Amino acid sequence: xxxxxxxxxxxxxxxxxxxxxxxxxxxxxxxxxxxxxxxxxxxxxxxxxxxxxxxxxxxxxxxxxxxxxxxxxxxxxxxxxxxxxxxxxxxxxxxxxxxxxxxxxxxxxxxxxxxxxxxxxxxxxxxxxxxxxxxxxxxxxxxxxxxxxxxxxxxxxxxxxxxxxxxxxxxxxxxxxxxxxxxxxxxxxxxxxxxxxxxxxxxxxxxxxxxxxxxxxxxxxxxxxxxxxxxxxxxxx
Amino acid sequence: xxxxxxxxxxxxxxxxxxxxxxxxxxxxxxxxxxxxxxxxxxxxxxxxxxxxxxxxxxxxxxxxxxxxxxxxxxxxxxxxxxxxxxxxxxxxxxxxxxxxxxxxxxxxxxxxxxxxxxxxxxxxxxxxxxxxxxxxxxxxxxxxxxxxxxxxxxxxxxxxxxxxxxxxxxxxxxxxxxxxxxxxxxxxxxxxxxxxxxxxxxxxxxxxxxxxxxxxxxxxxxxxxxxxxxxxxxxxxxxxxxxxxxxxxxxxxxxxxxxxxxxxxxxxxxxxxxxxxxxxxxxxxxxxxxxxxxxxxxxx
Numbered sequence: 001x002x003x004x005x006x007x008x009x010x011x012x013x014x015x016x017x018x019x020x021x022x023x024x025x026x027x028x029x030x031x032x033x034x035x036x037x038x039x040x041x042x043x044x045x046x047x048x049x050x051x052x053x054x055x056x057x058x059x060x061x062x063x064x065x066x067x068x069x070x071x072x073x074x075x076x077x078x079x080x081x082x083x084x085x086x087x088x089x090x091x092x093x094x095x096x097x098x099x100x101x102x103x104x105x106x107x108x109x110x111x112x113x114x115x116x117x118x119x120x121x122x123x124x125x126x127x128x129x130x131x132x133x134x135x136x137x138x139x140x141x142x143x144x145x146x147x148x149x150x151x152x153x154x155x156x157x158x159x160x161x162x163x164x165x166x167x168x169x170x171x172x173x174x175x176x177x178x179x180x181x182x183x184x185x186x187x188x189x190x191x192x193x194x195x196x197x198x199x200x201x202x203x204x205x206x207x208x209x210x211x212x213x214x215x216x217x218x219x220x221x222x223x224x225x226x227x228x229x230x231x232x233x234x235x236x237x
Numbered sequence: 238x239x240x241x242x243x244x245x246x247x248x249x250x251x252x253x254x255x256x257x258x259x260x261x262x263x264x265x266x267x268x269x270x271x272x273x274x275x276x277x278x279x280x281x282x283x284x285x286x287x288x289x290x291x292x293x294x295x296x297x298x299x300x301x302x303x304x305x306x307x308x309x310x311x312x313x314x315x316x317x318x319x320x321x322x323x324x325x326x327x328x329x330x331x332x333x334x335x336x337x338x339x340x341x342x343x344x345x346x347x348x349x350x351x352x353x354x355x356x357x358x359x360x361x362x363x364x365x366x367x368x369x370x371x372x373x374x375x376x377x378x379x380x381x382x383x384x385x386x387x388x389x390x391x392x393x394x395x396x397x398x399x400x401x402x403x404x405x406x407x408x409x410x411x412x413x414x415x416x417x418x419x420x421x422x423x424x425x426x427x428x429x430x431x432x433x434x435x436x437x438x439x440x441x442x443x444x445x446x447x448x449x450x451x452x453x454x455x456x457x458x459x460x461x462x463x464x465x466x467x468x469x470x471x472x473x474x475x476x477x478x479x480x481x482x483x484x485x486x487x488x489x490x491x492x493x494x495x496x497x498x499x500x501x502x503x504x505x506x507x508x509x510x511x512x513x514x515x516x517x518x519x520x521x522x523x524x525x526x527x528x529x530x531x532x533x534x535x536x537x
Contacts, residue, residue, distance in 0.1 A: 039301075200295055203266070219291075
């Protein structure tokens with residue numbers, strides 16, 4: 001159990017939950033998050049938006065009662081975090097690369113930590129960030145405050161205006177339909193495209209098999225072997 | 238011997254705390270939280286003769302105080318389990334139960350035969366899975382079918398046989414008696430209650446199978462009543478489960494007659510639950526001056 005440092009609204013139903021959690025997670029990993037009340041029953045899987053060895057931040061949208069409870073947390077209150085879980089985004093290796101980061105809606109959440117990690121560990125890479133939202137909000141500003149240039153599109157399909165040819169690698173997180181479209185655009189290109197999936201999950205540790213994903217190389221647990229997969233592994237049919 | 242040591246099917250369990258099939262993987266998934274060897278027994282995911290991919294579509298839906306699941310017995314088959322997960326489970330260092338499911342009587346028998354050489358504490362016969370189209374619960378809601386599968390599997394196995402009952406029946410005590418009469422060595426109950434959920438925005442059922450199985454604290458009072466009834470109806474040991482969330486819940490199941498309990502959905506909410514209830518039971522014995530936890534069995 002850790003304390004909430006701050007809980008800041010960043011758009012309609014969107015909030016940034018800052019917690020006193022010192023563990024350093026890999027970009028793309030997530031925590032199971034809950035309040036100390038018994039309701040709702042299950043924790044909510046939230047990917048790490050920021051972590052610095054002192055605090056861990058989650059960017060979250062109110063979707064139901066569980067996320068509503070998290071939105072109501074205020075500074076000094078207790079929050080239960082279990083994690084970090086899953087395998088995050090694998091970082092590139094070798095020579096300098098041009099890397100695309102493509103987020104849709106709350107799928108932007110794990111991409112900020114990824115951008116920061118790339119900046120620290122691979123400063124020579126050129127990282128381009130594209131975020132698409134249906135409604136106006138301050139998430140793009142959070143990226144800019146962290147020192148990143150971002151291209152933000154409101155409404156429509158951001159996937160249709162991306163210069164896919166110039167990347168050596170692409171990371172994406174968003175609604176499944178969006179990631180499918182990214183796969184369609186990139187499947188003839190040779191570089192790796194990583195997608196982070198979201199599924200209903202109960203345990204977060206690979207025990208319940210509620211979040212099973214069919215992949216080209218067999219059944220995988222989104223919470224354990226995922227949530228990040230190569231797009232061609234997931235969208236192969 | 239500790240105060241929690243529990244005599245069960247001819248062996249001595251470290252304590253009466255088991256994990257429910259399908260909620261604890263193959264015993265290693267919660268390693269980061271506590272050492273699974275402290276558990277009384279670990280029960281495998283439901284295994285079938287042939288591998289199963291499980292159900293398509295959404296598999297989980299939370300309800301108020303409960304969890305609906307439609308996993309559909311995703312498993313690597315009995316043979317696959319024996320090759321990979323079984324040696325890992327054996328290495329944990331506590332009693333192992335194998336949960337066996339099937340679509341047909343022949344599948345149950347063949348599955349049991351494949352497990353003959355395995356060193357396990359007991360077979361748990363799953364005649365109560367509500368999430369597979371054929372078999373599964375069909376065997377658990379019909380007295381004749383339950384009797385037949387119990388008798389035939391018992392005839393083909395050297396292992397102790399615990400039959401896991403479905404709560405989706407009119408007379409649970411009668412079902413337990415039928416299984417006892419055909420040679421069951423123990424009864425476990427309850428599996429999930431059949432339920433459903435509707436996505437009103439999409440105007441359709443949440444699950445592709447339409448119906449799913451309800452677990453979690455919402456079902457505890459129902460499970461408790463059924464365990465109470467079965468414990469009075471049979472002489473063989475009864476293992477109780479259904480919505481156990483803390484030590485007090487475990488004590489309630491023991492008091493209504495359960496020899497042991499299984500933790501299921503509770504681990505999803507609190508990954509340290511197993512360790513906490515074992516410590517809680519010890520503290521209870523201390524506080525109440527019990528020499529053995531068995532002293533409270535069936536006192537209600």
